[in-house]
Amino acid sequence: MQNEEDEEAELEVLAEFSHPVPWQKIEAQGLDLDYALLFSKEEADALFKQLEEEVMYSTGEEAKVQVFGKLHNIPRRQATYGDAGLRYTYSGRTHLACTWTPTLEYIRDAVTNATGHTFNFVLINRYRDGEDHIGEHRDDEKELDPVCPIASVSLGAARDFVLRHRDARGKRGARRLEPVKLQLAHGSLLLMNPPTNTFWYHSLPVRKKVRLPRINLTFRRILLISRGEEPANVWSL
C-alpha cells in the first residue's frame, strides 16, 4: 500500500515537468547531439520574461577579455549560477557562481526530467541582438563530468549554431568534414553528448538580421575538486 502511494507521488512529481519530448538525433564523426522542443511557446515566453527580471549579469572587468593584446568588451552578457561554492575562470578571472533562482531551478529540473541527468551549474549568455555572438570554442574543460552531456536551453530569438570538426579548421583543414549547422529555436533544448566537445568546436555567429534578444542557458555538471583550489573553466554556446 505504501509502495503504491510512493509510486503515485513519484508520478505526480514527474508529471509536473513531463512534456512529450520528440528528440531529434544529430550524428557525425565524433559528434552526438539530441535536439528537442522542451517548452511550449507560452511557457518559454514566461520563462524568458522571468529571467529578464531575475538574472544579474557580470559587469566591469568581469565582462572584458584580452585578445591579441587588446582588451575588448565581450560581445554578449554573461552570468553564472550553481550550487554553493562553485567557481570558474574566464580569461584569467575567477568568478563565483550565484545561488540558483526559482526560475533557474525550474528550468534545471525540467532539463533533468527530460534527460535523466542532474546538473550543478549553469552558464547564462544573453545576446542582445544579431550583433552579439561567440567565437569558435569547445567546452572540454577537465573539471566537467566526462559522462554528463552539456544541456543548452534557448529562449528568445532563434539563432544559427555552427559546429566544426577540429580537423576541418584553419587555413587548410586536414580533413574535409562539413560543418554542422542548426537553428536553435525559442524553448528548445540541445544536448551535446560525449565525445562531441572533444572533436567539435561550436560558435554562434553574427546574424545582422536578428533584432531581438536571446538567452542561452548551458547546464553542466562540474566535478567537485577534493584537493587544491583549481577553479573550473567554463565556456558557453
Added chain:
DNA sequence: GTGGCTCACTTTCG
C-alpha cells in the same frame, strides 16, 4: 624553455 591553445576584431574576398 617550448609548444599548444585561446579569445574577438578587422580586413579581404565571394
Added chain:
DNA sequence: GCGAAAGTGAGCCA
C-alpha cells in the same frame, strides 16, 4: 550588405 575565412598576440598551462 552579408557571411565566411584569415590574420592579428599576450597569457596560461603542461
